[in-house]
Amino acid sequence: MKVAKFGGSSMASASQLIKVGDIIKDDASRKFIVVSAPGKRFKEDTKMTDLLIDLGTAYLQQTNFAEQFEAIMQRFTEIVTELELPDTLLDEFTESLKRVQELSDNEASLMDAVKAIGEDSSAKMLSAYLNKIGINSSYINPQEAGLILSDEPGNAQILPDSFDKIRMLRERDGVLVIPGFFGYTEEGKLVTFSRGGSDITGSLIAAGVEAEIYENFTDVDSVFTVNPSFVSNPKTITKLTYKEMRELSYAGFSVFHDEALIPAYHAKIPVAIKNTNNPLAKGTLIVAERELNGRVVTGIASDTGFCSLYVSKYLMNREIGFGRKLLNIFEDEGVSFEHAPSGIDNMSVIFRERNLPRDKERIILERIKNELHPDTVSITRGIAIIMVVGEGLVNSIGVANRATEAFTKANVNIEMINQGSSEVSMMFGIQAADLKRAIRSLYELYFMEEDALVRSGS
């Protein structure tokens, strides 16, 4: 049995839903279908979820919401009409949109409930369409499916007991269409995952029903080895491990929701990234383990917006607890950091700039000076992180040398290197201005030169 999740672009219009129907029809083992809300039909379009957020905001501000309401219903109407689905669906959606207004005394609950209408309506439309084309299908509400979540609106987590209930879905007849993105608390209150959380729903269902595979249908043929905005027509990745995917997504690969990998990872269920618009393309498969194919590096990811705090103190190294005290200050101030590499008498702490606003920076610098009495403390902003990721990196001689060679060739100064034992990645910190040059040089090395070597058999 397979779980297939269809993203926003797959649910964006009637013509897209027709493709989804074909994909489901094509493989009888696609029994569990999880859907997002309708996404963009074209670049300037607005996603259904954003329209719903606008409506929720108008509700809360008690301003006129006729326009927002209308925009939402127009998109639903378009799909329902073009697919010739029963008009009763539209009445149902109108009713849902009106009903959430009652929650206006609780902002978080109202926003979660109004956003969920996108996925919920998607699921109802798809189920109706499947029945219309002769596939026995039911819409399954997440509560009925067993998605019982913690009471954290906008960032809910699955409760462990859910999986036993989800597993019972295996006994149901026909294709089950489940809206992604939300579930219910034990008290029956609707709560959502973090944004993009339909991937999480799919992964949870896959883990719960012990699916043979979790298919994630998007609008790309496969995952690229490098961001196509740096390198034109980069090579694609056919297979990678959960670990590799996780490290790539840390530094900007946004194909798959980060948290969403966890349930699949723990249940060891392979995840396939596929294209609704080209379902015959091979796609990208995420697995627990893979054979090495002679290529050392699987992908190169990068992200900007990092900064680094540097503290030095003569003989710091002899002060038991110095590092702990430093990190404690950040925890106290609610600032999460990424890494804390240390030298002999110094320590750097790497943050995402968004986690270290200027006012916090001031407080933290003061506290470090007063509590730790360092010789120097300073902050550098505008740092970019590059992750070179590949299972082939583990214990290979010369791996670091190949990578640093690429930076040297591109005339890029490395501000920071972090390579640890038994890791599938190397992390480099450089000035953001050098990023494109560095990425191109790394790509050239790992995907052009090395492939040429592999092909020539040397």
Added chain:
Amino acid sequence: MKVAKFGGSSMASASQLIKVGDIIKDDASRKFIVVSAPGKRFKEDTKMTDLLIDLGTAYLQQTNFAEQFEAIMQRFTEIVTELELPDTLLDEFTESLKRVQELSDNEASLMDAVKAIGEDSSAKMLSAYLNKIGINSSYINPQEAGLILSDEPGNAQILPDSFDKIRMLRERDGVLVIPGFFGYTEEGKLVTFSRGGSDITGSLIAAGVEAEIYENFTDVDSVFTVNPSFVSNPKTITKLTYKEMRELSYAGFSVFHDEALIPAYHAKIPVAIKNTNNPLAKGTLIVAERELNGRVVTGIASDTGFCSLYVSKYLMNREIGFGRKLLNIFEDEGVSFEHAPSGIDNMSVIFRERNLPRDKERIILERIKNELHPDTVSITRGIAIIMVVGEGLVNSIGVANRATEAFTKANVNIEMINQGSSEVSMMFGIQAADLKRAIRSLYELYFMEEDALVRSGS
């Protein structure tokens, strides 16, 4: 005014003391002389401090101590007789050795007091000898000199008020000979620094009297760029910065006592490493800042006996405080660690193996499993650390590439790289078995090839 400190080998015999006398006579600005206890005269010889420790142990165990007592007095007698110094000195030493027995109800005090007799007698002999050769000289007891220390026997620290008192030594006439290694608490109890602490005394005196230079006389012409047991006849270092010295000494360069650099560092007093047996040799100068001489790397140090603990947990990175909690366990257990580099979902902690005995290892692994619920946790022993040190490393493009090239050439796998937190060094972790090969390759690259390039003007 200069402070000159003479180490154990310079005080080992009458013939060595004659050289010391010549050195002092040679430069009238050598006003403050700090001395160690007599060291080894030949390879199999026993240092005076070790003879004194044997005697102290016999005192404490209340066993017969005639043999140990005799061995000590024999060495003093040899020096006093050969230099034709007054016999009253020997009576004084005998008296000191007997008097410490009274402290036998307090092990730490007795051991500190008995060890201090080595340096104290050295100073008295040298002062007598200087007067004999026509140099106006006084023995100055550390209490009189102003060395007031914290009450931590065997590991005492200077108290801040001391410096004003030490400064008053400038007003004294003649050459002042001060025994190294010990001082007194505010209550007048004798306490010692950590072993090798005569360097600390010299550095404190230099800082207190604001010396123009602190000369440290040993038995080597200068500091080598690399351990001569790995490379025969390695090049020497003529000048390096405090920071460079500190990073080198962290990983095994033992020329100069680690803690001893601090007072000179804070007072910005240059430290010269010189050879008593070859005083005209240029030596090595440690300074606050130096001009770069075209050579990127100043020295390569290495040390074995490290181990690394590896913890991984999916999405660790999202758990605020994970790193702090991990480090907290070590602090709780009184285990000091060296570094804690982290990946995306993992963290390594590097220790000196001596700081992580097997019983502590077991407790710590248990606590990590129970308190942090990681996916995996493991410990690797037998790691060697290599420090490549040089002020020229700051912001040079290609530096990391040159270093990693050397490892690749030597067919050595790099387990860990840490660059960036420190500005003047790169740290590498490798298997201890690969150490010699790696060091030779790095030396070849940085001191043979690069020098050839500098000489050929390219």
